[in-house]
Amino acid sequence: MHDSGKILAGLVVFGALVTFPVWYHAAWGGPLVKPRLPADLAEKECIAPTAYMREHHMELLNSWRAQVVRDGHRSWTGENGRQWRASLTKTCLRCHANKADFCDTCHSSAGVKPVCFDCHVDPKGKN
Amino acid sequence: MKRFLQAAMLFGVLLAGVVVASQAQGLRSVLGTVLPYAAVAVLLVGVIYRVAGVWGRAPVPFRIPTSCGQQKALSWIKPSKLDNPSTTLGVIGRMALEVLVFRSLFRNVRTQLKPGPKLAYVGGWELWAAAMAFHWSFLLIVLRHMRYFTEPVAGFATMLAALDGFFEIGVPTLYVTNVLIVAGLGYLLLRRVFDPQLRMISLAADFFPLLLLLSIVVTGGLMRYFGHTDVASIKELAIGLITFHPVVPAGIGSLFFVHLTLVSVLLAYLPFSKLMHMPGVFLSPTRNLANNNRAERHVNPWNAPVKVHTYEEWEEEFHDKIEACGLPLDKP
Numbered sequence: 307m308h309d310s311g312k313i314l315a316g317l318v319v320f321g322a323l324v325t326f327p328v329w330y331h332a333a334w335g336g337p338l339v340k341p342r343l344p345a346d347l348a349e350k351e352c353i354a355p356t357a358y359m360r361e362h363h364m365e366l367l368n369s370w371r372a373q374v375v376r377d378g379h380r381s382w383t384g385e386n387g388r389q390w391r392a393s394l395t396k397t398c399l400r401c402h403a404n405k406a407d408f409c410d411t412c413h414s415s416a417g418v419k420p421v422c423f424d425c426h427v428d429p430k431g432k433n
Numbered sequence: 434m435k436r437f438l439q440a441a442m443l444f445g446v447l448l449a450g451v452v453v454a455s456q457a458q459g460l461r462s463v464l465g466t467v468l469p470y471a472a473v474a475v476l477l478v479g480v481i482y483r484v485a486g487v488w489g490r491a492p493v494p495f496r497i498p499t500s501c502g503q504q505k506a507l508s509w510i511k512p513s514k515l516d517n518p519s520t521t522l523g524v525i526g527r528m529a530l531e532v533l534v535f536r537s538l539f540r541n542v543r544t545q546l547k548p549g550p551k552l553a554y555v556g557g558w559e560l561w562a563a564a565m566a567f568h569w570s571f572l573l574i575v576l577r578h579m580r581y582f583t584e585p586v587a588g589f590a591t592m593l594a595a596l597d598g599f600f601e602i603g604v605p606t607l608y609v610t611n612v613l614i615v616a617g618l619g620y621l622l623l624r625r626v627f628d629p630q631l632r633m634i635s636l637a638a639d640f641f642p643l644l645l646l647l648s649i650v651v652t653g654g655l656m657r658y659f660g661h662t663d664v665a666s667i668k669e670l671a672i673g674l675i676t677f678h679p680v681v682p683a684g685i686g687s688l689f690f691v692h693l694t695l696v697s698v699l700l701a702y703l704p705f706s707k708l709m710h711m712p713g714v715f716l717s718p719t720r721n722l723a724n725n726n727r728a729e730r731h732v733n734p735w736n737a738p739v740k741v742h743t744y745e746e747w748e749e750e751f752h753d754k755i756e757a758c759g760l761p762l763d764k765p
Contacts, residue, residue: 308492331582331584360663360665361661396570416586418664
């Protein structure tokens with residue numbers, strides 16, 4: 307091979323970049339943390355099925371914000387006909403009381419920074 | 434048009450196959466674990482083989498840089514240090530500008546016959562702009578995806594995501610790179626389809642990667658902005674892959690498997706395709722060599738030894754006879 311020093315150096319850099327997640331995780335990686343709920347919940351069922359909430363909760367919260375803040379409607383009807391109060395603090399946080407144990411686990415591991423708590427207060431956290 | 438249709442049909446068959454396969458629960462462990470591993474293995478082995486085993490063996494005995502400016506000559510003639518570099522530093526500068534900002538694409542000059550008739554050489558910035566938009570967005574998107582492959586998330590991934598979502602449009606936030614990459618890839622594809630001269634020189638292998646990349650971007654965008662997926666489960670899958678304990682959590686939508694499989698196809702296809710310009714740009718002898726042919730002697734290493742008989746040797750051999758004739762001698 308001609309210019310083998312330069313070519314091998316380039317290939318080593320390429321290999322290191324491709325395998326970055328593997329050695330990064332070996333050196334600095336930690337375990338994935340799953341969200342936790344308190345033992346005594348205020349409600350038996352969530353406002354929507356878990357699978358739906360996992361994928362679409364941000365859309366729902368966004369539509370709640372729009373209907374409450376812009377239109378002044380506080381009431382929201384779930385799929386089974388039950389009426390809920392459209393409120394992050396007074397509905398969601400009653401069960402999902404601990405932001406650090408519930409919201410933050412997925413959000414920090416997914417690298418997402420929602421803007422909810424720019425305005426809202428986290429009742430159990432340091433504000 | 435025929436070659437575009439060939440590529441489109443080939444890609445359509447591939448996409449249809451992937452979509453059908455992603456629906457089958459039984460194939461999820463193949464699409465989610467076996468295929469990504471195989472694709473990365475093909476990528477690594479393929480790139481290393483082509484760079485070290487094929488290109489590295491090609492000898493470059495002479496300096497053959499494309500000279501795009503005044504060569505270094507006499508002290509009072511201003512040399513073009515970047516376009517015709519005579520030093521290693523100049524070469525590094527030239528390569529850096531080429532790799533990072535695609536300087537040569539700015540010379541996308543074309544000849545046009547304007548009414549008159551008048552011959553005009555028109556510079557075009559569109560190709561350069563689309564290439565910049567695509568390549569840089571693609572890099573940022575790949576780096577942003579490291580949020581799935583690092584736990585805790587690497588600082589640069591969060592920083593880039595914040596920067597990329599600066600305008601905070603919609604939920605989830607619109608990434609500027611997503612708009613730019615669709616615009617860039619769209620232009621690069623459409624120019625090959627609608628410009629007759631470009632269509633003439635375009636092969637199926639030119640269209641195929643563009644269609645593949647575009648569909649990867651579209652499936653990713655659909656998941657982020659429209660369909661939505663369970664991101665936490667996808668992260669579980671990604672971390673499983675890089676820790677070599679692969680798992681396929683339940684509840685991941687089929688769109689994700691289409692996205693992942695198309696990415697695997699891209700990675701495995703890369704070593705066999707024109708996408709090898711990624712390592713290739715560094716190994717271009719027309720760009721990575723200093724133009725110092727006049728200042729330094731470069732001897733072809735495999736030249737056969739030439740038997741020479743110098744004047745000094747000749748004079749020494751016939752010294753006495755030359756002297757006897759009364760002819761002048763260098764060494765009397």
